[in-house]
Amino acid sequence: MPKPLQEYAHKRNFDATPEPAGARLPRESSGALQYCIQKHDASHLHYDFRLELDGTLKSWAIPKGPSLDPKVRRLAVHVEDHPLDYANFEGHIPEGHYGAGDVIVWDRGVWLPEGDPHKDYAKGKLRFRLQGEKLSGTWNLFRTHLAGKKEQWLLVKSADTQARPEAEYNVLEAEPDSVLSDRTLVTDKPPRPRRPRAKKAPLPDSLKPQLATLVESPPEGDWRYEVKFDGYRVLARIDHGKVQLFTRNGHDWTAKLARQAAALKTLKLESAWLDGEMVVNNSEGVADFQALQNAFDSASDASILYYLFDAPYLNGVDLRPCPLEQRRAALAKVLEDADDSCVRFSADFDQTPQALLDSACRLQLEGLIGKRAGSPYVSRRSSDWIKLKCKQRQEFVVIGFTDPKGSREAFGALLLGLHDPDTGELRYAGKVGTGFDSAGLKRIHQRLSPLQIKKTPLAQPPAGAEAHGVHWLKPQVLAEVSYAQMTRDGIVRHSVFHGLRDDKPARAISLEQPVKTPPSTSCLHLTHPERIVDASTDATKRDIAEYYAHVAPWILPHLKRRPVALVRAPDGLAGELFFQKNAAQLNLPDVESHDKAETGQAVMIIDQANTLLGAVQMNTLELHTWNATAQDFDKPDRLVLDLDPDPALPWKAMLEATQLTLTLLDELGLQVFLKTSGGKGMHLVVPLTRRAGWDEVKAFSHAIVKHLAGLFPERLSAVSGPKNRVGRIFIDYLRNGKGATTVCAYSLRAREGLPVSVPIHREELTELKGANQWTLHTVGERLAEGDDPWAGYAKVRQSITKDMRRRLGLE
Secondary structure, eight states, rough: OGGEEEHHHHHOOTTOSSSOOOOSSSOOOOOEEEEEEEEEEEESSEEEEEEEHHHHHHHHTTOOOOOOOTTEEEEEEEEEEGGGGGGGGGGOTTTTTTTTTTEEEEEEEEEEEEOOOOHHHHHHHEEEEEEESSSSEEEEEEEEOSSSSSSSSEEEEOTTTTOTTTTTHHHEEEESOOOOSSSOOOOOSSSOOOOOOOOEEEOOOOOOOOOEEEEOOOOOOOOEEEOOOOOHHHHHHEEETEEEETTTTTOOOTTTGGGHHHHHTTOOEEEEEEEEEEBBOOOOOOHHHHHHHHHHTTTTTTTOOEEEEEEEEEEEEEEEOOHHHHHHHHHHHHHGSSSSSTEOOOOOSSHHHHHHHHHHTTTTOOEEEEEETTTOOSSEEEEEEEEEEEEEEEEEEEEOOOOOOTTSSSSSSSEEEETTTOOOEEEEEEEESSOOOOHHHHHHHHHGGGGGOOOOOSSSOGGGGGGOOOOEEEEEEEEEESSSSEEESEEEESSSEEEEEESSGGGOOBBOOOBBBOOSTTTOOOSSSTEEEETTEEHHHHHHHHHHHHHHHHHHHHHHOEEEEEEETTTTTOOOOOOOOTEEEEOOOOOOEEEEEESSEEEEEOOOOHHHHHHHHTTTTEEOOOSSTTTOSOOOOOOEEEEETTTTTTTHHHHHHHHHHOOOOHHTTOOEEEEEEESSSSEEEEEETTEEEEEEEEHHHHHHHHHHHHHHHEEEESSOOOOGGTTSSSEEEEGGTOOEEEEEEBBBBBTOOBBBEEEEOOOOOOOOGGOOOOOOHHHHHHTTTTTOOOGGGGGGOOOOOOHHHTTTTTT
């Protein structure tokens, strides 16, 4: 044990505590000096302040934690040095051991000494700047002459622009949680069921509903099933007697539903958000969407029933974190005295889901909604809510109508359209001519006639008689249509009209696809499936295979026709890793190979599910792809900027660098897509049309990086190598040369914990905790939401223009 860490080791039993052993000092670091502050709930809650110096973390225990107020001096008791890897430690130190209790990383980042840190530390007077997630600006640590078993120091904030009076702002109360995870305090005791609790909170001004994911078959597990109503989704907001009713898109329909609003008012709730569906039942008690539409058209709400199924907020209490059963029990209690001719509770049924679905279909219901027991309420599409449909049915965009024939009035049929999920273009999806009554024909014709236009709104109109005599319409109105099947060309057959609707934006309507079961690994011959790949999580080779089988629908589009390089780990993460760019000595089914004469180097393409799983059998962990495809190996179809930080920098520095880079790309007029690297940094991907060659694209990306580094030299570097990124972030443009690769979206990374490179929405950036936020074990929940942040990638058409090059000094 190194001498500086002997006291640390003497106090601990590393067979019992999860703390890092620190068996040897690291080699001298070429990076910036790191610091961390750990929140430690031991015999008493305190904060451990640690500064890297001479290969260890110099450490002080601060009972009351740091303050941003220069007038407040915090006692800092000097304790033993800790190993550098302690800076990432979060966990539970067992009872009976030194420091027993819970530990989280409250803050981390870089410290910049003002002066010689070795001499100043010896003198007992350190002045330094912090660049952290929570703390910044200039700080002071100085030794006092107070008596005690250990040295008594004081931590004091300097009076600068980052200072704030304690009475105005308490950073410990404002930001209590970990910067590494979502933890407040953690435990490694035997896991107990999570018990989210209701919490008092102000009534939200608005609330987006939780949406269900369409699935092909009932999943396993504990689920509650309700009728899938054929109506309009409506949320009710109640605030001290004032009732408002909103559609899923936030439109206020209170005036249209005055009777239902009045019925809710009689419940005498102080405040609430209630979630449900407005329906009209037919004579057999089955929801009839056409009848609901007729009720709205005639401004008659007498027959409309409001079926309520959730209570996200009730009487001053936010119930969204609470389990489904708790929210529904509270709602049922509230509705005990409700007027059931107007407002009703949506019951669930205690039968097998398949039996329920069969019954629903026999009763000509639309289907079932399943909700996972114990799940919270979230304002997005979620895998915790699912829908099972009896027949194929969805909304279509009404793009035109035909003239009536014979005794028919108003119009003959409606022409339907759907948006292509890849290009966003509106395409033809067939006609619907049944399901109308005489009054409905006239009413719909009056509604559609003002929307007539001269030219088709379709990218490719139907040929021949299908387009003859059509009255084309602005694509603004939706039609609810059921159909028996859809042809390979995307045309509905045996369609039936159920009603018009305007509670959703037309631009968002595309074909709703059920979540499919991922490729099975059962037919894959997997040798040594129980071999441990990652000892930190006990992940096995079988786990890797199951992961790639599960993510195949997401990762294969990113691998399509792209040369790929593999990172293989025959002996797991603890062994040697191999980087392989061609298929030599790999027995992969259906692998596509190209020789050196064609591409400049031998390459392979892995874009089939069985080929991908075959690569896993050959111990593949990572997949890295070119910026070009087999369509033209000499013309890249994207450029990539890889933000590679000094490992000591706080995550906040990476977020700032990403936002600065995005700002420049925005100013150049380039659309950008983001993904986590799965390591330390972020990847910015810019799709391009295949016009420029490798040299031109690389030179353009280099100019972007040099421009940014020139503007922010203290933060960003345009030169590779560890010495050139000390305390800075290198924006790697070198990945834009021919043959260079970048880790593929949804690829695992060969690192402890097996993190994943994950595409994100731009608005998610500031919510990230790190580039390794999702792992083999956690990314599945995100994918189950069915939300693709890169959904519009394929339809982007952009090039490097002369004006862009001129603005970067290349012209």
